[in-house]
Amino acid sequence: MKHGRVTELPEDFYIPIALDTDNITSLSPFLIPQDHLASSGTFYAMSFFMFFIFIVGTAINVLTIACTAQYKKLRSHLNYILLNLAVANLLVSCVGSSTACCTFASRYFIFGPLACKIEGFMVTLGGMVSLWSLAVVAFERWLVICKPLGNFVFKPDHAIACCIFTWVIGLIASGPPLVGWSRYIPEGLQCSCGPDWYTTNNKYNNESYVMFLFCFCFAVPLSTIVFCYGQLLITLKMAAKAQAESASTQKAEREVTRMVVVMVMGFLVCWLPYASFALWVVNNRGQPFDLRFASIPSVFSKASAVYNPVIYVLLNKQFRSCMMKMLGMGGGDDEESSTQSVTEVSKVGPA
Template sequence: FFHSSFLGMFYSWNALWSSAVLSTTLVFVCSARGYYFLGYTMCALEAAMGAVAGLVTSWSLAMLSLERYLVICKPFGAFKFGSSHAAGAVVFTWFMGVGCASPPFFGWSRYIPEGLGCACGPDWYTNDQELGTTSYMYFLLITCFCMPLSIIIFSYSQLLGALRAVAAQQAESASTQKAEKEVSRMIIVMVGSFVTCYAPYALTGLWFANSPEVNKDYRLVTIPAFFSKSSCVYNPLIYAFMNKQVRTNAPTEMRDMNSDTERLAPVSIRGPEAVMQPSKPRRGTRRLLCRVTAADLVPL
């Protein structure tokens, strides 16, 4: 239980706070005024914070899915994922965020007001050859969207395959079949929300980079910004409030986060989150190296 709640919250709080604190506060204030009134320096800083928040969020969700894959499917054998690994993964997400958002301060692309002029972001739509805005757009497309999405799809597809293999061995168990449907639904929701939040930026950036100037409507730049910032709403709902374990145990875990983890007793989970132990494998069936639970697959 400690692993599925504490380590999961490492990633969820990392993603939620990076989005809420860095990418929404100044945007809200400027939107209330109707225009960006804080000057170029604050525009660049606000855009950089928004870019860091988006990268940290996307990579946090990717690291969470990878951690689930490593813990449950055990591709490296008896590998124990501890709090130090989780802390290292969080540091990695911030390294990626800060590292990928810094180039505009050193001459590769730039930060400018975007859309309706109430927020700032990377210049990914003017095709300024001197500043290399198009190449930087492709760089962000790969690091902020394609790479995290590939990790998420791979990890959850492996988890879903493991779950279905266990469910096939326990076809007579109603709780196992119900858990399979629940986890499948949650995986679809998690991948779908990621694509919903970040695909509009990716698609709009590709369109602006490859369209003639006469066909561009710069008001459309506002639309992907709204989608990406909506992750502040989607992520808490999906990774926290939709998970029964977190709703029940998060207050206690937050109080005991710095206490000795050995004092935590195992929690028995019933119903759709019942532990699905692989039964004795049939002839010709690969034996799974993991216990798969609905709570394991969606631990946040």
Template sequence: DRNPLLIVNALSKHFTIQQQKIIRTNYLGLFYSMSALMFFLFVAGTAINILTIACTIQYKKLRSHLNYILVNMAVANLIVSSVGSFTCFYCFAFRYMALGPLGCKIEGFTASLGGMVSLWSLAVIAFERWLVICKPLGNFAFKSEHALFFCSWNRIATCIVCFARYIPEGMQCSCGPDWYTTGNKYNTESFVLFLFCFCFSVPFTCIVFCYSQLLFTLKSAESASTQKAEKEVTRMVVVMVLGFLVCYMPYASFALWVVNHRGQTFDLRLATIPSCVSKASTVYNPVIYVLLNKQVGLWGWA
């Protein structure tokens, strides 16, 4: 009589046929609601990121070093929305991983790849603003060559890192790295700790440090225009940091909790939330970093 949505996070075992029937029958509303959400993220995320890429290609004045990084992030978001969000929409509609093991691996790989590329793009955007405004390296200029080098390194490194084992997670309609299996050849514990440090903690630390230094620099200036810019930048920085945390903190925290609490049960509905929230970043990250920043002039203040 145990709630089938509570499972033990030990081995990546499939549900029994009876449990699958209970879940698919009793939680129709939840599955279809998640399918509708994923469809929205697929449509909105794909459209806004294609628009970002198309505008950069069409208008030469947008082909700056900073916009190369924004395009790099837009391409990563496009991969997540067009593959990851669409796959989840399709599978939630059928209430199981309808695309099979290969589809699971593709969805898990593309979502992880896009997420890591996007994370590091956000960190490098903050680093670039720190170099331009605070000038810690004197007259050093962050040029297009540096941006292109980062984009190339970012893609290659994340492709290598993302070669991991992917299994269904949450309501079994999306896939992610195997946080659950212990003591096997995949070294999942080490992989999770590496991802938490390298793909969450380090980028987040970089973002907080660079933007805090940027604010200190603006605060020390005395002109009225600079003080006005300080207020605008402060508001935007708060939005950026909160957006980063909302995007990736739930997923990173959940993965770390699973690794450090072997054998404890958790609700599959709650386990589904972090993955969906991280995919929502494909919509509101472009809004924050591309659309809103044009209004407050954060990228143009230097």
């Protein structure tokens, strides 16, 4: 679309930069390579990165699910939530990363408009379930360690209910574009699909949907994570101060502090670029931007299929021990120390 030239917007896509054409449909991301948006090398680099995310993310999350199925000792309430996280990450990896790998290699969305809607919905659903699972993990740790409800015991049934809750929330967040509140279209370099941040068409009311996602699916989970882990750190520091002579308590406090920092940073790396970009687009309509940089937030969110399990699963000594054992690499030595560490931390209560 040339500056100052009025053209009819196509129904299934929108390229948010000026293009030198009278017929925008002729440049459809469903029909021709989008070489007018970036060099071939950029597309191939993105394809390679998506291939890496697909292979590694699928392998780690499948291994997590297989370990939980094989080892009964992993079927605790916390690990049920981590299993739910692995399933959501696997959905993003298998649907989003694999599709993006093929489309970036082809330099356009070769699967057509219907597949774009399906991919956008499935990736958004998996992403929302993953995001809320991180908040549920923080909430569970707060309940178990800080004991705000006194002697309340967080059981596997509660964990399963929390997992169901994340999928209900995920459907609430990802379903509206399928029924007319916003829509799923190609984004960034037009090779992956997501909600329409760009247009101001009243038919789709995209701005209200963006604000809904930002508040309900970013600000609320982030606030939950910061509050719960903040309370956890305060509780552990008070316990460590009261038991200054206990080396194990001091060690537990240091380990949890490091893990909390890593978990919060991981969440922000996953979702802050996407949320920030969506808000910037909504509040700066008509401002030019490089579509290569517009693809980065989507790539970061899909990459969560790799670094979420690394943070939440591979740093879990019990999970890591079982994975190494399943792969024939031993790993049984950590079990006793893991159990002792978990017991030490779980006994910490508010002063």
